[in-house]
Amino acid sequence: MLDKRVRIPMLAGIILYVVAMAVSILISVNTKKVVSLYSSLEYDGGNIFPAAIARSLIILGLYIAFYIIMRLCNGKNNRIIGVIMLIAYCIPGLAGVFFSFWDNYMAAQYGSNYLAAYSGVSSAISVATLPFTLVASVLILISVGRFGILGADTAPKEEEPEIDVYYGG
16 A cells, blocks of 8 residues: 555645646636637637647646556655656656747647637636646655655564564563
């Protein structure tokens, strides 16, 4: 069984990230209202689902994979697995910088009205989900760090209490 000091922050982080995904989808479904809040543009197109939603879905999948790995590999090379998970945690953030340029380029291909609406929806998603994703990220990092530090649920051989202790008498 995974230690509760690892399990609870991990599950809380995953739940907060699911809430952030739900908020993102709600904002995208209400594109027309969101665009009117961010600009005076009369956007008559359909709903806009920025690529940030797909990236968030990939990150959520990564967090769920971390949790599954933690449950399966508890006590077996926790430090190495923790370091690998921390490296894997950084990859989407680094890749996101490059993909944001590509997202804007692709949105610009549809014209200036679409680009303005796309920018408004993306900004609204960023603002609305920031509290959830920030806290979720901190909780995930705490969980991965604790997983790397804590060992298996059983105490190591040298820390086990001795059974054959003679107290004299």
